[in-house]
Each structure stands twice: as structure tokens, then as C-alpha cells.
Amino acid sequence: MQHWHILGAGAIGGLFANLLQTAGTPCTLLLRTDDPDLAVGTAALTLRRGDQQQTCRFSVSASSDNIPISHLLVCTKAQDIVAAIAGVAHRLAPGAVVVLLANGMGYQQQVRARWPQLDCFSGSTTEGAFREGRRAICHAGQGSTLIGQPGRVAAPDWFRTWLALPARCAWSADIDTVLWRKLAINCAINPVTALHRCRNGELAQRPQLAALVGELCAEISAIGIAAGQQRAVSNLRQQVMAVIAATADNRSSMLQDVLAGRATEIDYLTGYLLARGREHGVPAPRNAALLAAVQAVHADNLGA
Numbered sequence: 001m002q003h004w005h006i007l008g009a010g011a012i013g014g015l016f017a018n019l020l021q022t023a024g025t026p027c028t029l030l031l032r033t034d035d036p037d038l039a040v041g042t043a044a045l046t047l048r049r050g051d052q053q054q055t056c057r058f059s060v061s062a063s064s065d066n067i068p069i070s071h072l073l074v075c076t077k078a079q080d081i082v083a084a085i086a087g088v089a090h091r092l093a094p095g096a097v098v099v100l101l102a103n104g105m106g107y108q109q110q111v112r113a114r115w116p117q118l119d120c121f122s123g124s125t126t127e128g129a130f131r132e133g134r135r136a137i138c139h140a141g142q143g144s145t146l147i148g149q150p151g152r153v154a155a156p157d158w159f160r161t162w163l164a165l166p167a168r169c170a171w172s173a174d175i176d177t178v179l180w181r182k183l184a185i186n187c188a189i190n191p192v193t194a195l196h197r198c199r200n201g202e203l204a205q206r207p208q209l210a211a212l213v214g215e216l217c218a219e220i221s222a223i224g225i226a227a228g229q230q231r232a233v234s235n236l237r238q239q240v241m242a243v244i245a246a247t248a249d250n251r252s253s254m255l256q257d258v259l260a261g262r263a264t265e266i267d268y269l270t271g272y273l274l275a276r277g278r279e280h281g282v283p284a285p286r287n288a289a290l291l292a293a294v295q296a297v298h299a300d301n302l303g304a
């Protein structure tokens with residue numbers, strides 16, 4: 001029987017812990033040193049869908065424990081992934097399965113380079129979930145989740161457990177395209193909403209912001225094409241406008257981070273994109289300006 005450990009029990013981590021345990025797969029939440037909402041022992045997490053609520057109890061283990069981890073799901077913010085895995089690396093035997101389910105790109109390569117003995121997978125999800133309180137999560141919109149491993153066509157055996165989840169999960173034989181597409185969409189939406197402190201839908205309603213999104217998409221597409229990611233960025237502007245329409249009432253994850261005074265994922269979104277642009281000699285001044293502006297907001301928050 002698989003036993004999953006979850007690093008980063010926020011909205012998405014808590015949602016997948018609930019889905020796994022509901023499907024009969026035991027889950028343990030891992031306590032990181034900076035996690036104010038959990039304590040070693042057990043914890044109840046309530047998941048709400050409309051007016052239906054379901055509470056699951058989980059065991060909670062400190063990262064520093066010694067109990068081995070065979071299957072690890074990492075749902076922290078992109079910038080916390082390497083440090084979070086470092087905190088449990090002593091518990092991961094060679095060949096342990098690690099699924100990285102977060103926004104952004106760049107950390108996948110960092111994890112593989114630092115822990116080549118682990119069997120690392122990447123994922124992307126459009127599940128809509130947010131925290132309603134310390135122990136409550138609202139599952140606001142059903143999305144879908146794609147998991148894969150670069151270069152691997154067939155799903156591994158452990159993935160049968162994920163196919164049995166009460167959610168739309170599928171194996172992707174081309175996870176790089178999936179991650180790049182999500183990166184491109186996040187680069188066009190998240191920094192603009194964070195700087196203008198607006199909901200996603202305003203990017204379509206305010207002509208100046210819509211024009212900026214169009215310019216960002218043109219630069220992102222040029223970099224994607226130079227990096228061999230034509231499929232990921234084809235019709236990018238239309239893809240972005242469709243996501244804006246579907247998530248019009250959302251505050252993007254980056255806006256939520258800025259409003260809460262937290263670090264943002266900008267280095268793993270626009271920062272990663274611009275690094276690929278430099279590699280291929282493709283300038284992207286609009287994206288570069290947004291990177292600098294979001295970094296300045298974070299520096300201001302730290303100084304405040």
C-alpha cells in the first residue's frame with residue numbers, strides 16, 4: 001500500500017491529501033519549521049464544496065523525524081521547494097517517488113541536480129482551491145491535474161493510485177509542454193494582477209491592461225518558440241484570455257502573496273522565462289520591467 005507524505009499542506013496540498021485519503025491511500029502531513037498551522041500528532045482538515053463539507057484526520061510528522069518516506073508530494077511555493085525537500089532528504093531512500101506540484105519552472109532542474117537518486121515527477125493542476133481558515137479549504141472549482149516525467153511516455157505503476165482519485169488526473173507523456181504552457185499563462189497574468197492589485201477579470205476589462213497582456217504574450221511566445229516550445233505557446237493570447245475569462249473573479253496567487261506581504265514566485269515564472277530569453281538572444285523588455293517591479297514590491301514589503 002502506498003503511503004503519501006505531503007510537504008506544503010496549503011490549499012492544493014490539503015486538497016490532494018483529502019483526495020488521496022478519501023480514495024483509501026493513507027497520507028501524512030509534514031510539518032515544516034515555519035508552518036504556524038500544524039503541530040506534530042494529528043490534524044483535522046475540512047474540505048468544503050458548496051454547502052457540502054468533509055473532514056479528514058491526518059497524522060502530522062515533523063520533517064526532522066526519521067521515518068522513511070516512499071512517496072512525497074511537494075505543494076509548497078516554487079521558491080520554497082528546494083529548502084523543503086532538504087528538510088526531509090534524510091528520510092528519502094534512493095528511488096523514492098517525489099511529485100512536484102507547483103507553479104513555475106526551474107526548481108525541477110535544481111531538485112534533480114541535487115538529489116539525482118530520487119525518482120522525480122512534475123505536475124500541473126488547474127484545481128481551484130483556497131484556504132478558508134487554519135484547518136479549512138474551499139474546493140471552489142474542479143479542474144484537472146497532469147503528471148509526468150520528462151522523456152517518460154508510459155505512466156509508472158504508482159500512478160494507478162492517482163487515477164483512482166475522485167478528481168480528474170491524467171498522465172502526460174509531454175509534461176514539458178504542459179509546464180511551459182502553464183508558465184507562459186502565469187507570466188502573462190500573475191505579475192500584472194500583482195502590480196495593479198486587480199482580479200484576473202480586470203485584465204480583459206481595462207483596455208490598457210489588455211494591451212499590456214497582449215504585448216507580454218508576444219514576447220513570451222517569441223521566447224517559447226526560440227526555446228523549442230512552439231506547442232506550448234501556440235495561440236498564447238487566446239489561451240490567456242480564456243483563462244482570464246474562466247478565472248475572472250480570482251485573485252491570482254501572486255496578488256495574494258503581495259497582499260499578504262509574502263515572497264512571490266516571480267523568479268520561477270518571469271525570472272525563468274527571461275533566463276531562457278537570454279540563452280536564445282530574445283529580448284523581452286516588457287517582461288523584464290515586470291520582473292523588476294514585482295521584485296521592488298517585495299523589497300518594499302521587507303523594508304516596511
Ligand code: KPL
Pocket residue numbers: 103185186189190200243247250251252253254
Ligand atoms: O494559476 C493561476 C494563479 O493564480 O497562479 C491562474 C491561472 C492565473 C489563476 O488565478
